Amino acid sequence: MIVSVPHAGRIYPPEILAATRVPREQLERLEDSWCDTIAARACEAGAVVVEALWARAVADCNRGEGQMAPGEVDASLHTQFSAPGRKERAGLGVIPTRLAGCGPLWRRPIDRAALHWRLESFHRPYHAALAEELAAARHRSGRAVLIDLHSMPPIPGGQPGHGAQIVVGDRFGTTAAAGLVDLVMEAARGLGVPAVRNQPYAGGHIVRTHGKPERGVHAIQIEIDRSLYLASDRLPDRARAARLADWFAHLAARLAAAGDDSLPLAAE
Template sequence: MPSRTIPPAAIAVNRPAASGPVVVSVPHAGRIYPPEILAAARVNRQNLERLEDSWCDLIAAGAADAGATVVHALWARAVADLNRGEGQMAPGEVAMPLRAQFSAPGRKERAGLGVVPTRLADCGPLWKRPIDREGLEWRLESFHRPYHAALANALTAVRHRFGHAILIDLHSMPSIPPGQPGYGARIIVGDRFGETAGDWLVDRAMASSVRLGEVVTRNQPYAGGHIIRTHGRPGEGIHAVQIEIDRSLYLTPDRSPDSARVAWLARWFSELVSDLGQMRPEAEIFPQAAE
């Protein structure tokens, strides 16, 4: 990485005084590109912006007023992908001394979509040089680890106060092409096939989404990534779902926000947050709440 500057804050946490048990995570809508990142890139900023969940933070704009603690990434996904684990990289995408620690890449990592995004279709490599140890540690220490620490702290705080916590990890997605699993779905609720949340939460989230009049699926084709896998622990009273929203529902063809459609989805999301915040699951689901 080039010489360091003092960059702006990487994340923001909005914890209203009257917060409830819901924590909202918005990890991929950041639009700040630290100077180090732009200097290291071999592509222009417009190509890096293709990694973003463009403007989906606007959908969560009213979540704090609805009682949620909101943890929002301000730095762009190009710095580090907060929905990947620290070990998720392909060996060929990093400098030689790092390759041994990334020995079992999955499909996304092999495609260049690891904890540091390194390639995009029709774009090629994103960086002038492979990711070295210094560059990787800077990204993790400055952005990835603080984000997950903020989520963990927020979830611990609300669980301590209410006896349970609900995490909604909010994302947007491109339209699913014909022939692909989940084709036609405009909203996807993921719980890693029952691993990260109780059915009571998933059923309520899906019912709310269906009321938008759009096709909603569960876990197809996105079952949820590193964030809900890491923080969702139903046995400890922390339930987590990932919600994906088709960008065509709220963006114009040039990827700018359609104000009316954004407002429509923001109202829906605020109502969902408020609804979930008022739920009081049975004591046997959260035995800690009865102690």
């Protein structure tokens, strides 16, 4: 049982603060605020937690290295990012470059040296750590489960999944066994809040890259509405955060003990 918490980092290296053209508070909008508090007790349940310490503004570990828009980088990198999607065009690629209401985040476009430093210092080590832990778990027992844990703002009206406070993503059945996802959905509904599957968040780069059910590695993304555990000052509400931490630890224990019907062994 491996838990990934890629967007909860709150450390801003000096190089990042020197390069930004906006106050740090704007960069903090990128964070999954205090999402790590939800995973705080997962280790007690036998899980290994891989947690980002550096902030998402350095690099987004839930984006692939090729996910940027040409207009967001130095001209020398344009050919490297030739097919941007909606999020990349909005400035939310592997290096976040823009946010609504504050415009460009950096004093100058991301050049080759800045991209290399960010990837080598943060993005690649994070994925290497995930891969290492998943391989170790699979070696020990023939299978591994990855939960990629995130938080989200309330889903706006008119958007798929509106009203849901937990979204469970498995890339529409491609990154985890169906019985395993059913177990997560059952646990989510046990909190007494609306839960949906794959809408509007089906799972990002982490579950897509590491989830290989045919090899015994199952990956599921969980998004949790921040209003379930944060107070109005965006700090954790102690009682509600503790309740979610207990819930997540119990879920981790159930997943770690999942029987063969939910979690098939890898093909050898």
